[in-house]
Amino acid sequence: MKIQKFTAGTLIVLASAMGFAQTAEDSVHQNKVKQFEEELGSLKGQVEGLNESYLETKNTVDKLAKIKVSGLAQVQAVYAFDTAQQNSGNSLQQGKFEVRRGRLKVAYDNGKFGTYVMQFQFNEGGARTNDMYANFIDPWINTIGLQAGIQDIPFGYEIGHSSSSMETMERSLFERSIFKDEKDNGFLITVNPPKGLASQFNLKAGLFNHNGSSAENDDNKALIGRAGFKVPLYDLGLSIDGGFSFLYGRSQSRKDTVYNMDVDSSKVISRGNLAKNLKKSLIGADIQLYYDIVGLGGAILRAEMGMGDWVTNNGDNHLYSGSGYAYLRNVFGYYVTYVQNIGNDFQTVVRYESFDPNTHLEGKDISGKKFASKEDMARTQIGGGVNYFLNESVRLSLYYDHPINEKVPALSSKNLAKNFSKDVDDDVVTFRFQYKF
């Protein structure tokens, strides 16, 4: 009996102890669960905080991503045979290092709300505004755009393409001579259908000051434009692109006398022209063939021409206009360029070009006087070179130019650099280092 009581007592004590232990264990578990829940709540809070922080950061990054900064530096070593007179403008120089172009471009691309672009160009001479425009494309059919400000002149193919992507060292003689700065200030309408057959056609036309990137200096404006097409033949690896350009404008004579550069040099001067608006008009055509040569690389055959009546007035382009007089000329220029890519990294290029700043005067008609001087000589130029793309930023170029001037008996000189009665030995070789980002 005693044993039974003892056993029963022991069992009660054990059961109580176990119950107590169980309660204690439950309590520990509950505490742990509570602790985990608190930690989880805290972690959730932290994750939510991080998520909010991420969204805020993302919002800021998205805004910053609309700003795109790019630039390029073209530094070159130039060596001119005999004299660099025609190319550098300094007859004493034969070799030099120069910063041909240094550019910094900032664009704010706000998608359907438009784009703002400003670009500055630097070299040893200082800085100038290269681009300063805003554009906007209609949000309904995504086709019609308006671009206003200092921008590329919409004439021909070359001007609208960055010099960093040109295969040659410079643009053609025609475009360099005619279009000051290759920029103009005005309003441009663009039509670029995004889809379907219509996307193979494009149009751009605008009204410009036609005074380069400088401020306007008269009331005359120029209407300039280009209608372009693209015929891509994907199965053949071929594309045929091209366009037709036009320019119509006027330039005001600042003086009574205008030099009308005609064949008969005795009648080149016309008077009674003060404040008279002188007509200038150009037409142009360009074509580009792209063809993928299997096993070698892409080939480009590009040709472009421009011609028409031109006025040079008060230095508004690069033809001679001495002492602020207006000079009337008929101009004609063209080039043919062949580019052959070899693999991914090499590119060879050959160009033939010609520019006659005065088609009404031949070499024998040029008198060497102020109304018919060396600026009226026709020039042809053969050039060729190699571009090596070291990486996505660095390009090294070696290029050789052989200019040939029209023979002008009246411009005979003992100074070989100025003896235009024969072809001046003014070939130029250029080594260029280009870095762009």
Place this chain on the structure above:
Amino acid sequence: MNKILKKVISVLAASSLFAAPMQAAITVKGSDTMVIMAQRWAELYMSENTSAKIQVTGGGSGTGISALINGTTDICNASRPIKPTEREKLKERYGTLGVEIKVARDGLAVYVHESSPIQELTLAQIKDIYTGKISNWKQVGGPDEKIIVYGRENNSGTYVYFKDFVLKGEDYMAGMLSMPGTAAVVNAVSKDAKAIGYGGAAYAKGIRLIKVKKDEKSQGYEPTAENVKAGKYPITRFLYLYVKNRPTGELKQFIDWILSDKGQSIVTKVGYFPIR
């Protein structure tokens, strides 16, 4: 004149000597949607061709096309067609239009959380959800809860394709949560009962794919192999490879292999649909 021509010819000839294209490895970059498939292609091709070296990375279709243009990849994987502006850059730099090779078809799936009562949506409803015109599940027959919208980042071909095809070019809603890959979209949707997302059907594990209807009157279809092949599922697209030039040598062999039965069997294994 003759001297000049000789000089030019000698310069051109010298450049050709440097230009023999010797590539140590074929690099493949682009679409995240395609990255697993591309890795499988590379692994199997290299196991069969021990001398071949193929490096595959993702980053998005836009990133891949940029890499093709700047010369840092040989092949670009893209889950959207190349844009005209991108072709222009290829023409300018390489004188070529680029070569497009269709390698697979994909049904672009729309996901919801597995607990969601939503079974099907029309293309118009999906468009309205992603443009922000529909913001509550109640508006499409679900519970009275805000829709949490997940999508891809704008360097993604899937982002562009979805915008062009489903949103008809309209902008995504401002509050869409952009994820770096389809797997991230799937992961996010699987943890959020109020979420909706889109991406390749190949990634659709652990969440539910809704049926998509062309319009209110049409029948809804899931992005199954049969429905995609039969053209019944409305959101289908091609997956592409892009190269700069018409391919030759090792590059051509690899691409031909991708289009062969062996290459196309990988397409099926990773959940896409073969091109033929």
